[in-house]
Amino acid sequence: MVDHAKLRDPNAEYTMRDLSAETMGISNERGGVRDAEITDVQTTMVDGNYPWILVRVYTDAGVVGTGESYWGGGDTAIIERMKPFLVGENPLDIDRLYEHLIQKMSGEGSISGKVVSAISGIEIALHDVAGKLLDVPAYQLVGGKYRDEVRVYCDLHTENEADPQACAAEAERVVENLGYDAIKFDLDVPSGHEKDRANRHLRNPEIDHKVDIVEATTEAVGDKADVAFDCHWSFTGGSAKRLANALEEYDVWWLEDPVPPENHEVQKEVTKSTTTPIAVGENVYRKHGQRTLLQPQAVDIVAPDLPRVGGMRETRKIADLADMYYIPVAMHNVSSPIGTMASAHVGAAIPNSLALEYHSYELGWWEDLVEEDDLIEEGRMEIPEEPGLGLTLNFDAIEDHMVEGETLFDES
Numbered sequence: 001m002v003d004h005a006k007l008r009d010p011n012a013e014y015t016m017r018d019l020s021a022e023t024m025g026i027s028n029e030r031g032g033v034r035d036a037e038i039t040d041v042q043t044t045m046v047d048g049n050y051p052w053i054l055v056r057v058y059t060d061a062g063v064v065g066t067g068e069s070y071w072g073g074g075d076t077a078i079i080e081r082m083k084p085f086l087v088g089e090n091p092l093d094i095d096r097l098y099e100h101l102i103q104k105m106s107g108e109g110s111i112s113g114k115v116v117s118a119i120s121g122i123e124i125a126l127h128d129v130a131g132k133l134l135d136v137p138a139y140q141l142v143g144g145k146y147r148d149e150v151r152v153y154c155d156l157h158t159e160n161e162a163d164p165q166a167c168a169a170e171a172e173r174v175v176e177n178l179g180y181d182a183i184k185f186d187l188d189v190p191s192g193h194e195k196d197r198a199n200r201h202l203r204n205p206e207i208d209h210k211v212d213i214v215e216a217t218t219e220a221v222g223d224k225a226d227v228a229f230d231c232h233w234s235f236t237g238g239s240a241k242r243l244a245n246a247l248e249e250y251d252v253w254w255l256e257d258p259v260p261p262e263n264h265e266v267q268k269e270v271t272k273s274t275t276t277p278i279a280v281g282e283n284v285y286r287k288h289g290q291r292t293l294l295q296p297q298a299v300d301i302v303a304p305d306l307p308r309v310g311g312m313r314e315t316r317k318i319a320d321l322a323d324m325y326y327i328p329v330a331m332h333n334v335s336s337p338i339g340t341m342a343s344a345h346v347g348a349a350i351p352n353s354l355a356l357e358y359h360s361y362e363l364g365w366w367e368d369l370v371e372e373d374d375l376i377e378e379g380r381m382e383i384p385e386e387p388g389l390g391l392t393l394n395f396d397a398i399e400d401h402m403v404e405g406e407t408l409f410d411e412s
């Protein structure tokens with residue numbers, strides 16, 4: 001097997017792309033625990049409802065931090081490849097280390113995609129390390145508190161996602177029994193009226209079927225819950241406009257990702273054409289990518305995914321940019337408790353947090369991955385006051401749920 005940590009570094013002699021402590025002439029003699037150095041980085045992939053990538057950063061101070069990279073293949077090898085750029089560095093220089101990795105990996109694709117999500121996992125782990133070294137919760141490192149708990153919305157599924165009454169029954173059940181006051185359904189579900197899946201056009205009977213789902217679910221919960229609807233980048237600009245306009249008379253919290261994610265001019269046209277609030281953002285990377293959504297006000301709500309977009313500080317920066325346009329943030333999230341808690345810390349620290357997604361209510365063992373209980377109660381996530389992310393990994397549970405062929409990272 002290729003050892004990614006030993007790959008050639010073709011940029012080694014280009015110091016403009018190297019922000020290491022050595023190149024920058026930064027002293028690591030700061031006093032006490034603040035003299036710490038990174039000694040290792042390891043990952044373990046967990047077979048959750050998404051393949052979750054947990055990332056551990058080890059230090060010579062005996063403190064280890066855990067982060068999470070947005071799910072899927074590839075990140076593990078990229079993190080291994082970046083390890084030599086981190087070992088020996090002071091873990092407290094989070095901003096510089098983020099930029100160092102972006103610069104070192106620029107030739108390998110750090111504008112967007114897997115490299116950015118891999119860096120995000122490390123960046124979250126660095127916040128956990130820094131919080132533990134400095135004895136403060138992570139929210140303190142990204143600006144302090146606007147709120148003690150973050151509102152969480154639950155992403156819902158039914159066995160028959162195309163049946164409006166099944167969706168309505170599940171909405172009622174989750175709101176009544178689990179206490180959520182905010183939920184989301186998929187609206188890119190087959191209605192039986194499609195003629196061609198590839199052309200992105202919505203026929204009128206398809207729109208009517210989507211309206212039926214929206215009507216049934218919003219009426220089922222009334223004013224007990226806000227209901228959002230996700231389209232997963234499925235439709236043409238014209239179809240998205242017709243759908244959004246048809247939904248205007250219903251109490252829709254937001255319509256998410258109605259058009260493909262690459263063309264923000266089309267996105268803007270759709271958003272401006274309707275009073276239905278439009279949320280977009282999970283496919284857009286780093287603050288630079290989000291800028292092209294935010295500056296033209298192409299969205300009503302921005303939905304960055306923290307373990308994908310660049311991590312905790314990057315999400316804070318995106319939230320600040322959004323706030324300049326009075327745009328709220330509803331963080332997309334399909335992570336394990338690690339990525340979810342990192343998102344919650346940032347949600348507590350930004351003024352414009354609307355809600356944070358929870359996407360694992362059907363899994364049964366989501367919370368077993370950590371020692372702490374009741375992370376989400378009555379649709380709220382309380383922010384722990386313990387150092388770092390405030391979570392303790394349950395190594396036995398992680399080992400039980402590892403992806404086949406994976407090895408467990410070291411405890412210390």
Ligand SMILES: O=C(O)C(=O)C[C@H](O)[C@H](O)CO
Nearest residue numbers: 155230232282332334357359
């Ligand atoms: O819950 C959402 O908002 C999603 O979009 C879910 C996942 O991100 C999506 O299925 C990824 O392929």
